Amino acid sequence: MKINFYELEKLSQSEIVQLFKRSEIDIADLKKLVQPIIQDVRDRGDLALIEYNKKFDKAKMTVDQLKVTEAEFEQARNNLDPEVKKVIEMSATNIKKFHHAQMPEEMWFTQIDDGIMAGEKITPITSVGIYVPRGKGSFPSVMLMLCIPAIIANVPKVIVCTPPTADGGVDDASLFTAEICGVKEVYKVGGAQAIAAMAYGTDNIPKVHKALGPGSSYVSAAKRLLYGTIDVGTPAGPSESIILCDETIDPQLAALDLLIEAEHGQDSTALLVTHSREVANQVQALLPDLINDLPKERKDFCQTVMSNYGGIVLTPNLEASLQFVNDFAPEHLEVLVKEPMAVLNKIVNAGEILLGPHTPITIGNFSLGVNAILPTGGFAKTFSCVTVYDFLKRSSIGYVTQEGYNKIKDTARKFAEYEGFPSHANAISKRNINSRS
Template structure:
């Protein structure tokens, strides 16, 4: 069945279906998640231990111990360690470049203003587990924290059915030097990091993607602890002209579709020929790729091939979609113009040799990105999310009369006269007169 939609001809309902994609709806589980949060808040470790006894019939120790890290290292290949080293070097360098510098200058005579940069003191990172393990998420959430100078980094990750932790996740955490790691997942992990338990320390901010129960809990604890942002199912939008390679496009769409049945994968192109070729290749490949059932279901529900009349219309559609990942496959002379018009994307990959999977693992930019249209409001996870930018001001007494004059007018209008009185006392102090 063809997935091609023409923007000029399509009914609004078809376009809205593509834009809508999979939504993060916590309404059906909200009450259950609230109970979990309250249970962990009240009972601490016991709530976590009882949950895994009931759900998996296993006895767990919430804390992950040093001997588990040692055994994990013995179970992973040298190639895996080398891949961690290569990827982490790039991720570290990229996030180091993001770090802002403190500054101070004399804005007006006698008025000095600036900013200082301080790390958040403690953060919690979540490494998803369950159907698959994601050591790459350890790299993406821990390395920016380290580069920011965060003093305490706490990691949580769910156990397997036998209570063990995936050795590749443990090795990644060990490689990064994270020793405060805990065996807990989903909503229980969020509650533990938000409020603390006998084992898991309370943190100032929680980071990382996860499933619907984890995401719901993040939404519900925001009054008690800061979070990075809400990340839902993966998304890719590829913007292409007639020079694009249709097979590369199809493979890149499939590379993201294999994540989950709720993944969205969209091509918007100015070329009818490219649209038809990609449509045909997808039909051929989708039956024989790895994880075919997941790919087929996701593409059937949230995949589309959109034909635009020109690049401006294609870019406008991409901006409205605001994808987590945006690939730009256009001729070299058009790249700068197209890029200059893109406003909304979590991360952008330019040219046919920079597919999203490289960014998922080894390029350097972060793979924790806004989804569901939130790229209209923010970019991906960065070192800035682990830092506090604090404003600083110093005033010489000689400029107080001028400042006070204007403050008196504005504060008086708002009825906050004591604001001015605090300054007036300093103006009237003989010691402050030059």
């Protein structure tokens, strides 16, 4: 079994560039495949969606079956295992608590000077589309992570698009989750065509102002092509992780956690980064048995990842490991070092930072409360994890009294004159304001 093993100090510049490459970045060719799909949805709407459901998801459906019915929600409630319901509800409680704590004041002001007030008014985005992928399974956790902050932010219209099952339905867990989050408008469509439908609207699926949610490289390509037509939010593509270790960590834990994101799909990225050769060697030795014990599909994914976008990176020291992390800007970062709090302030680029051996990515992905929809493809350098702020917008507010106007008017006028805007300047120099204003 091939497991990539990189010694950072021995890599050439071109090899380092290759190491930093991941599947989401390499989507130029996919854009050519996705563009016709987007155009087809724009031109033919629901009819195109039905054809793509059949082509990509093997689901034979009619147009009037695109939207999930109340009967389907009821069936999901009745059919879902009570234990699964309990798991979803407990996780939802933690996620709601965390996101409620994020909510800002609806409005605030500060006094800039006597008679000069400035502030912000926070309002929800009018309409948002949530994309929940399906792949080989279902992802009610993604439904929680996206629907909960949208509802807490009081978005008036929240819709969900998710790929149909082969029988033209949606899995029970996803529908149950959407319902307990407070979302009842769910549409059975996935992939690039779902992003296009939310961007342009169809007879059945409404156009929304923003679409969020992780997906395949095809979904990422569609988002990039539709940027400007719709706000596509946090770049959330194929899964990626770095497990940062020092010599104190149990290699078994490091090996187990390295496979968490690797099993998502063959286009995932999963790297172990350490300056301990002993840990690196032991993890490399442990991985084959751990991978071989997995079900075939997940085994195949992990094998592909470890020989492609994943593997082990040996650095000269902890500082070099931290620099690698910041340069890579991973979606998930797990910090398995003796004193994780001591290195926390040195980490500046990561979608999420999970500290210590009791905080594996698994807990963050499902039940901790933090949001697991995170920037991928290196975008953690400039983008943040999904929060309630993704569903809110700010409007600046200014209020100036007569006293404040007299203090600031000449400054603004002179600035306008310097930049060559006479109308700006005239609006002050020729202004005649009633003293009661």
